[in-house]
Amino acid sequence: MPSGVFHESYASDERIFQTWFVKIWLILLLLVMAALPFMVSNYMISILIEAGIAIIACHGLNLLTGYTGQISLGHSAFIGVGAYACTILIGRAHLPFIVALPMSGLITAMVGMVFGIPSLRLRGLYLAIATIAAQFIIVFTIRRWDSLTGGVDGLFVDPGTLGPFHFNDRVHLYYLTFLIVAGATLMTKNIIRSRSGRAFVAIRDRYLAAEVIGVNLFKYRLMSFAISSFLAGIAGALLAQHLEVITHESFTIHRSVDYLAMCIIGGLGHITCAFFGVAFWFILERILEVVSTGLGSAFPDHITWFVSLREIVFGSVIILFLIFEPDGLSARWRTIRAYWKLWPFSY
Amino acid sequence: MTGEFLYFMQFFLSGLAMGSIYALIALGFVLIYKSTSILNLAQGEFLMVGAYICLSLTIDFKLNFFVSFIITMGASVLLGLAVERVVLRPLIGEPIISVIMVTLGLTYVFRGLVIMIWGNDIRQFNIFPLEPIDFWGIKLSQLYLWSMGISLLLLVFFAFYFKYARTGIYMRAVADHQTAAQSMGISVKRVFAISWCIAAVVSSIGGILVGNIAGVGVDLSYIGLKVLPAVILGGLDSILGAIIGGLVVGVLEFLSAGYLDPYIPAINEVFPFIVMVLVLMIKPYGLFGTEEIERV
Numbered sequence: 001m002p003s004g005v006f007h008e009s010y011a012s013d014e015r016i017f018q019t020w021f022v023k024i025w026l027i028l029l030l031l032v033m034a035a036l037p038f039m040v041s042n043y044m045i046s047i048l049i050e051a052g053i054a055i056i057a058c059h060g061l062n063l064l065t066g067y068t069g070q071i072s073l074g075h076s077a078f079i080g081v082g083a084y085a086c087t088i089l090i091g092r093a094h095l096p097f098i099v100a101l102p103m104s105g106l107i108t109a110m111v112g113m114v115f116g117i118p119s120l121r122l123r124g125l126y127l128a129i130a131t132i133a134a135q136f137i138i139v140f141t142i143r144r145w146d147s148l149t150g151g152v153d154g155l156f157v158d159p160g161t162l163g164p165f166h167f168n169d170r171v172h173l174y175y176l177t178f179l180i181v182a183g184a185t186l187m188t189k190n191i192i193r194s195r196s197g198r199a200f201v202a203i204r205d206r207y208l209a210a211e212v213i214g215v216n217l218f219k220y221r222l223m224s225f226a227i228s229s230f231l232a233g234i235a236g237a238l239l240a241q242h243l244e245v246i247t248h249e250s251f252t253i254h255r256s257v258d259y260l261a262m263c264i265i266g267g268l269g270h271i272t273c274a275f276f277g278v279a280f281w282f283i284l285e286r287i288l289e290v291v292s293t294g295l296g297s298a299f300p301d302h303i304t305w306f307v308s309l310r311e312i313v314f315g316s317v318i319i320l321f322l323i324f325e326p327d328g329l330s331a332r333w334r335t336i337r338a339y340w341k342l343w344p345f346s347y
Numbered sequence: 348m349t350g351e352f353l354y355f356m357q358f359f360l361s362g363l364a365m366g367s368i369y370a371l372i373a374l375g376f377v378l379i380y381k382s383t384s385i386l387n388l389a390q391g392e393f394l395m396v397g398a399y400i401c402l403s404l405t406i407d408f409k410l411n412f413f414v415s416f417i418i419t420m421g422a423s424v425l426l427g428l429a430v431e432r433v434v435l436r437p438l439i440g441e442p443i444i445s446v447i448m449v450t451l452g453l454t455y456v457f458r459g460l461v462i463m464i465w466g467n468d469i470r471q472f473n474i475f476p477l478e479p480i481d482f483w484g485i486k487l488s489q490l491y492l493w494s495m496g497i498s499l500l501l502l503v504f505f506a507f508y509f510k511y512a513r514t515g516i517y518m519r520a521v522a523d524h525q526t527a528a529q530s531m532g533i534s535v536k537r538v539f540a541i542s543w544c545i546a547a548v549v550s551s552i553g554g555i556l557v558g559n560i561a562g563v564g565v566d567l568s569y570i571g572l573k574v575l576p577a578v579i580l581g582g583l584d585s586i587l588g589a590i591i592g593g594l595v596v597g598v599l600e601f602l603s604a605g606y607l608d609p610y611i612p613a614i615n616e617v618f619p620f621i622v623m624v625l626v627l628m629i630k631p632y633g634l635f636g637t638e639e640i641e642r643v
Contacts, residue, residue, distance in 0.1 A: 071444050118627050124443045125386050125583075129575055130627050133620040136572075140617040253572075257451050264448055308462035315455025322449045323437045 014193050033178060037171045045170045046242070051282045052177035053238045058263050058274035059188045060231030065260065066268030067192060068224040069204030070119060071128040074135035075259045078229045080142055080251030082108040082236025084149055087157045087246060097160030097167070105233040111138070112229025119221045123207070135253050143248045154247030157240045167241045177238055184231055189271050191227065200224055204269075261318045267328025276329035288313055356485050358605035359598055364491035365560075366577075366597020367498035372553040372570065373577045373589035374505060375546030381522040381584045382542040385435060388450040390550050391571015392457035397423050397551025398558035398567055399465050402472045412474050419555070420548055427547030431540050458565060469564035472555075494556040501552065502590055505545075509586065514541055522584070576623035582636020591634065596622070 007013040017023045037045055061075050085104035089095045095103070115134040119127055142149050149155065159168035167173045191197050199220045202210035211217050240246050258281070266277025292306035299305075325332060372394060379387045400422050404415030434453060438446055475493040479486040509515040520528040521538040529535050550571070557570055577596040581588025596619045604615035632638045 065444065071447060073447075118624065121631055122627060125447070126579075126627060126631050128386075128443075128447055129579060130624060132572060132575065133624045133627075136620045137617050137624070140613075144612060257455075260448060261452070264444075268444070304466055305463050308459040311455045311459030311462070313459075315452045315457075315459060318452030318455065319434055319449055322441070322445045322452065323434075326441060326445055 016189055016193075030182070034175075037174050042170055045174050047282065047286070049170070049174055049177050049238075049242050051278050052174075052181045053235050053242065054259070054262065054278045054281070055181050055274045056177075056184045056238070057232055057235040057259055058266065058278055059184050060228040060235070061259050061263050062266075062268060062271075062273045063188060063191065063200070063231070064224050064228035066263060066270070066273060067197065067204060068200040068221065069207075070221065070224060071124065071260075072131045072228070073128055073253065073256050073260065074115065074131040074133075074138070075228075075232055076251045076253070076255035077135040077138035078108050078112055078232035079236040079239060079255075080246075080248070081111050081138060081229075082233030083240035083243075083246050083251070084142060084155070084236075085233065086160075086237030087155050087240045088148065090158045090160060091155065096162075098162055100160070101234065101237050104237040105230045108233025108236065109226040109230040112225045112232070113222055116222050116225030116229075119225065120218050132253070135256055139248050139251060139253075142251070149248075152247070154245055157244050157246060159244075160241055168244070173238075173241055176241075180234060180238065184234070185271070185274075188231075192271065196220065196223060258314075261314070264318070264326075265321050265328055267330030267332075270328075270330035272330045272333065273328065276333065280329060284313070284317065285310070353484050354605065355602075358601040360485060360487055361491060362598035362601030363594060364487070364495040364597070365601065366594035367495045367502070368553050368556050368593075369570075369574055369577050369597050370590040370593025371498045371501055371549050371556075372574045373581065373593040374502065374586060375549040375553075376574060376578050377581075377584060377586055377589040378518075378542045379546045380578075381586070382518055383435070383539050385446050386450070386583075387546065388447060388571065389430070389453040389457065390546065390574065391568035392454045392461075393423065393426065393547050393550040394554030394557070394570055395461060395563075395565065395567040396426065396457055396554075397547070398472070398554035398563045399461055401551070401555050402470060402558065402563050403465060405474070406470075406472070416555070419551055423547040423551040424544045427543035427545075428540055430547075431543035435543075436536075436539075454568065458568065461565060467565065469562045469566070472558045472563045474555075475559055490559055494560065497552065497556065501549065505549075505586075514538075518542060573619065576619035576626075578633075579623050580626050580633055582633030584637055585633070585635035588633055588635035 005018055017026070036048065040048075057075065057079055060078075061072060064070050064072050082104045085107040086100050089100035089103055090097060093100075115131065118130040122130055143152060145151070159166055161167065162176075165172040165176070167176060192200075199210065199215045202213070202215055203217060203220055207217060239250070243250060262277035262281045263273055264277070265280050266273035266275065288310050292309050295309075296303045296306045321328065372390065375393075376387060376390055379385055379390075397419055401415050401419040404410045404418055405412050408415070410418075430453065434449055435446070438449055475490045477488055477490055479488050480492065509519055517528070517533045518538050518541065520531065520533055521535055525535055528538075553570070554567060557567060561567070574593070574596075577592035578589055579592070580595060581590070581592025599622060600615045600619055603618035607614045607618070626633065
């Protein structure tokens with residue numbers, strides 16, 4: 001038996017499942033996730049759906065920001081585009097859900113590419129500012145284009161159906177989200193392993209060198225924007241199904257910052273980033289909810305204090321992560337795994 | 348004067364007044380960027396905190412406005428120093444995304460603290476008289492005139508400060524070449540701290556002025572993002588650019604409200620951002636910004 005994992009070819013180095021051990025754990029995890037709706041409350045299922053949607057969105061953002069190095073502060077606006085596109089395609093154009101879902105992804109990808117055009121000339125800071133502009137312009141359009149988006153009042157979402165499944169049923173929506181999360185993860189992982197993924201990383205690490213060795217900067221930057229927005233659009237379509245009523249308030253710049261924060265906490269530039277980041281974020285959110293309602297009922301005079309607790313804690317978490325753990329939980333996870341791999345003979 | 352011209356001037360002058368406040372806040376932005384290369388997205392929160400402190404001292408504690416103004420300035424200096432020392436200094440040399448995110452994390456903390464202390468309501472804050480003064484048919488609120496006057500005074504003050512004051516010259520030297528300035532015996536750390544202090548102070552003043560115009564609420568912090576178009580238009584690292592950009596953006600905002608509103612209602616909310624995207628595509632380093640030249 002070999003004393004470790006030794007790669008003898010590039011193909012084995014790039015394999016998704018490095019060992020049978022990982023594969024078994026993954027299958028177990030999938031089985032548990034599939035059985036989960038029968039074990040937990042409806043409220044928990046809702047949260048799991050939200051978390052799944054956030055994971056899809058974070059995969060997109062991770063691809064754009066973590067792998068290609070293009071900071072986006074407008075991700076939630078793109079999710080909004082997907083949500084509205086899907087809702088309008090079902091409600092107005094009466095398309096079946098199975099068609100509307102990918103189409104809303106494609107529409108969002110198109111919008112994302114339009115706002116990705118400045119990346120031809122801009123990098124870093126300037127691109128981040130351009131995406132802030134995208135965020136404001138998109139939300140403004142949603143809020144003011146009354147005839148299409150219902151303006152400030154928002155839209156009621158017609159529940160999508162797919163054969164025997166009706167997605168106003170939480171459990172059905174859970175399975176749909178679950179499947180798409182799995183699909184999106186596989187897709188992201190495969191993109192990263194491919195030529196495009198390597199081009200993204202090359203652009204992130206040193207774009208001039210990348211250009212010199214023949215990477216078409218504009219093409220790959222735009223591609224990164226498109227894929228990222230596509231995933232955002234799919235996440236948005238699911239979010240619309242989940243929320244049942246969508247307004248522009250679900251897609252503010254604060255949500256964009258939230259998604260970026262999840263990615264940073266998870267560790268930008270790792271495929272596990274979205275899972276760790278979203279898990280950390282949602283667990284912390286639940287804990288805070290319990291704590292603040294508990295404190296609020298114990299000290300009803302100071303209820304406003306505990307309402308704002310969430311913002312303060314999340315802000316501090318972001319700052320503390322950036323100062324003390326800038327590579328996020330994925331990096332920490334790998335350190336821990338590397339330590340235990342050789343245990344008890346770590347010397 | 349013809350009605351058409353009057354209509355134009357009305358919006359133009361109001362825009363100029365608002366623009367001078369933007370210019371003041373943009374000055375803080377540029378100052379931090381120029382000396383420390385940090386894009387401070389928490390600028391709007393500085394503004395909000397300053398406005399709230401001044402408001403609560405004046406109204407809740409019934410202090411004289413000038414006394415509370417002075418105390419607010421002192422508090423802003425402390426705030427600027429604390430933020431620079433505790434949050435930003437550990438991140439020197441980290442990638443851009445960390446620095447941007449940390450200022451965004453700060454916005455969460457500040458917003459939470461403000462809601463915790465002062466609650467969520469929009470409060471009125473009227474120091475300056477509101478009655479409009481008539482200039483040959485153009486009605487301008489005294490509030491706007493006061494804002495314009497104070498902002499312009501401060502802008503002139505800082506122009507002289509950077510030109511003649513010793514610390515002002517230090518700051519320009521550090522912005523120009525950090526290591527060279529350091530070898531001339533200038534304390535770069537102190538310059539960083541001073542930049543943050545000045546930025547916090549000018550944004551507090553801006554916050555108090557805007558708070559008088561629009562009321563003091565958590566939404567005040569959006570002004571910090573609204574200043575971005577001004578900064579980009581003028582060039583991220585140009586003080587003159589910040590002033591001109593601020594004035595232009597203020598005027599554009601009001602003129603778009605005056606002329607484009609019938610076609611697209613409330614377009615003035617995003618018009619500066621649309622202009623900003625165009626500027627970014629055509630001339631990303633703005634009117635007066637230094638172009639980054641990459642050499643292999």
